[in-house]
Amino acid sequence: MIDTRPVVHAIAKLAVGMGALMLAPAVVDWVHGDPTWQVFAVTAAATITLGTMVAIATRHHDATMIVEQAFLLTAGLWLVLPLVGAVPIRAALPGTSWTDAVFEAMSGMSTTGATAYPRLDALSLGLHLWRGILQWSGGLGIVVVAMVFLPVMRVGGMQFFRSEGFDTMGKAMPRANAIAAEMTQLYLAITVACAATYAALGMGGFDAVMHALTTCSTGGFGRYDASFGPFTGSPQVASTVFMLLASIPFMRMLQALHGDVGPLLRDSQIRGYLGTALVLCVLIMLYLALWQGVPPSPGLLREVSFNVVTIMSGTGYASVDVTMWGHLPFVLLIAAGLIGGCTGSTVCSIKVFRYQVLFQALRAQLAQLQSPSRVSLLRLQGRRLDPEVVNSVMAFFTLFVITFGVLIVALALTGLHARTALTAAWTAIANVGPAWGPEVTANGSVAAFPAPAKWLMIGGMYLGRLELITVLVVLMPRFWRQ
Amino acid sequence: MIDTRPVVHAIAKLAVGMGALMLAPAVVDWVHGDPTWQVFAVTAAATITLGTMVAIATRHHDATMIVEQAFLLTAGLWLVLPLVGAVPIRAALPGTSWTDAVFEAMSGMSTTGATAYPRLDALSLGLHLWRGILQWSGGLGIVVVAMVFLPVMRVGGMQFFRSEGFDTMGKAMPRANAIAAEMTQLYLAITVACAATYAALGMGGFDAVMHALTTCSTGGFGRYDASFGPFTGSPQVASTVFMLLASIPFMRMLQALHGDVGPLLRDSQIRGYLGTALVLCVLIMLYLALWQGVPPSPGLLREVSFNVVTIMSGTGYASVDVTMWGHLPFVLLIAAGLIGGCTGSTVCSIKVFRYQVLFQALRAQLAQLQSPSRVSLLRLQGRRLDPEVVNSVMAFFTLFVITFGVLIVALALTGLHARTALTAAWTAIANVGPAWGPEVTANGSVAAFPAPAKWLMIGGMYLGRLELITVLVVLMPRFWRQ
Ligand SMILES: [K+]
Numbered sequence A, B: 001m002i003d004t005r006p007v008v009h010a011i012a013k014l015a016v017g018m019g020a021l022m023l024a025p026a027v028v029d030w031v032h033g034d035p036t037w038q039v040f041a042v043t044a045a046a047t048i049t050l051g052t053m054v055a056i057a058t059r060h061h062d063a064t065m066i067v068e069q070a071f072l073l074t075a076g077l078w079l080v081l082p083l084v085g086a087v088p089i090r091a092a093l094p095g096t097s098w099t100d101a102v103f104e105a106m107s108g109m110s111t112t113g114a115t116a117y118p119r120l121d122a123l124s125l126g127l128h129l130w131r132g133i134l135q136w137s138g139g140l141g142i143v144v145v146a147m148v149f150l151p152v153m154r155v156g157g158m159q160f161f162r163s164e165g166f167d168t169m170g171k172a173m174p175r176a177n178a179i180a181a182e183m184t185q186l187y188l189a190i191t192v193a194c195a196a197t198y199a200a201l202g203m204g205g206f207d208a209v210m211h212a213l214t215t216c217s218t219g220g221f222g223r224y225d226a227s228f229g230p231f232t233g234s235p236q237v238a239s240t241v242f243m244l245l246a247s248i249p250f251m252r253m254l255q256a257l258h259g260d261v262g263p264l265l266r267d268s269q270i271r272g273y274l275g276t277a278l279v280l281c282v283l284i285m286l287y288l289a290l291w292q293g294v295p296p297s298p299g300l301l302r303e304v305s306f307n308v309v310t311i312m313s314g315t316g317y318a319s320v321d322v323t324m325w326g327h328l329p330f331v332l333l334i335a336a337g338l339i340g341g342c343t344g345s346t347v348c349s350i351k352v353f354r355y356q357v358l359f360q361a362l363r364a365q366l367a368q369l370q371s372p373s374r375v376s377l378l379r380l381q382g383r384r385l386d387p388e389v390v391n392s393v394m395a396f397f398t399l400f401v402i403t404f405g406v407l408i409v410a411l412a413l414t415g416l417h418a419r420t421a422l423t424a425a426w427t428a429i430a431n432v433g434p435a436w437g438p439e440v441t442a443n444g445s446v447a448a449f450p451a452p453a454k455w456l457m458i459g460g461m462y463l464g465r466l467e468l469i470t471v472l473v474v475l476m477p478r479f480w481r482q
């Protein structure tokens, strides 16, 4: 049996941090004279008290963690914190069910951005801020996990990035704190820059902060039922830039800030990502011009690039009804969501790195089939690709596809339309945000979905956010027997 | 440069055989006084003459083949024979375009069963017989290839079955002829039994033969616009049985006929296949009873099992509009098509064996992530699963999923509705048959698709039938350089 004490301790400490963050919406609602401030104040106090008690009860001396504990911590964090985050959501608005509250909190912490609210303008400013904070802290959490834990846990080929982080768990923890601190500063700086830009381009102060929180986490919660619709124009361009920034590896940005700009400029994953986004924009512009008779214009380019980047980065803002563009753009956007951004960013989905590994592996396999004696050395980013990394990526891809398929079937089982089941499974497992189909309300919410479908999506968001394998390892009986 | 002479010689000989088979529709149309007999007679004569000339020109003494030649032969056969088979189709009915003729012939030889004819009753009996013969010979071809070539070519994990066939190409050829002869006899016997059963259950003589040809090849070409609709009742049950028979490994049936029934009864793939089909039937029956208020009845069970087996075996007959059953059954049927039948049968798609390998590999990977020192030995059907087989299966799965995705995007690019693009890509790559969407005509044909979409489907059927990898190996420049 593994020692769960350090894990519970770490989760409790982070829950206390979350309780502290609840004070922000409490203050906002109090300033605006909204009685919801009491909900946030009480939940904050309760969370901080309870979290502190648990943290003290599980205090320990050994700061190192073994791999099993890392798995449990990662899987535990995204289970406990969304439940904590759901408490004020449940209490803030009368009539909110636990299902919807947990859905909203999980959609926040997993940076998915799908909402269970049929009308967003019924929410207090504090509640909106809380949704933004959930996404922002979820995004920060995943960047740190992707840098510190996933490579050591060897999940989905992330061991390729091990040398960039840490070699062993023992060495990891002290340096992890340093890296996490630097990451947090960078993430905070990008968010402040984003909010300042939004404000400079005409957004109101609160809107600028709220949308910066959900842009830089590629979360995509909006404050309005029309999502990003009210901010057509230059804020869209700014949003596109910041979404792109949030979906490239944070380590590369840190390296650049430390004076080493080369890795950022030479990174084949970043090139692949930007290249794919560009190709998708060009294809959609061409399709609109040639098939739909919509002449290219700067405004159209802005809309197309915004929508391609918002889906591909998994942010999920909406500015127009993309289904009106025709079937090809729709299919391309679904494909974009299944590609995703770069590893080591806030983006979920399969990610460009894994496709690059898969293509290399397939090429080598084809070459080897034909000359069995030949041994191909795979290379990526100028480094050797270990067979273990390739196997791990292939296993991840297989698992992703099969889970996606099972989720579609399970959602259809709840009675959803096939189109809704497909896009809801897609939005959940790839943490994108929007879904399309007859059951989706006008503001794009899942409010009208049956409760089992919402719970399936909660599970899908959780699995997708934690790269599936993290969760499955913890769920195996063997994990608990040792 | 590999020696292409033996390959061209083998293809030419089989083309001569195909020319000889054209005499059957010639006779049928001549007996029925349909002038189309001349088309078949002339094409038969031309094919036999031309094929014989090429065969003589490429005569050679060495009967052994190296692996490269096996790749080229397999890829070449399904390219040349459909083109030969398209000639009488192009000429038999005025106004048939080359696109439609090649589509119909490729859909036949690949045992897909999608049709390009908007109305099937305009076709002569000979032409119907020719469509049936195309599927039947395509099915026979793939059973032989799956037994003789794929294991040696190590395509998609088929090397797992190497010991059941042959170890090296050198030893393979003499024994290949013996096995191919036995396979042909078994296949013929099943077809005759199927035709006799159909006739005994009330089908007309011609219909019984035509549908036996397309049942036992899991091809699914029908003679009527309502597909299998006119044969509701006991012929459906017979068809279900024969489709199941045609989608289990032929090698197991041969072994049983040689007195060794154990392998057939113990085969985990056959169990997995029948079990999955059973679960799908139960789920759909439950859904219809609980959500749609359709009470279970023997007639309903017959319809449901017929439609599950026709899709899962990749036959693709239709008897009812399955989209009327609701969204869950539709999604389940799409999933069934992506599972498919067993290896070593006439079925295309991913196949049960590969899913079993994938699940074993994923389980081992999860166990290993958690205890890195642990080495798991994978087993299937009581035998050790070589890592090479696992990698090969994972590569196949990855390639299948990516090709499927690219095909959906490409089909959407031709202007098709997203639903049509999805189901047409599915039907092409998994060689199933039906597609659904606004562009699909009342008889389920692709007649109204734009020509580029038809060519994309032709490519998809070809790739899917040859397990993708066979084609890609031949397409690599390195293949031709050596
Ligand atoms: K999102």
Ligand SMILES: [K+]
Pocket: B111, B112, B113, B218, B219, B220, B314, B315, B316, B431, B432, B433
């Ligand atoms: K078929």
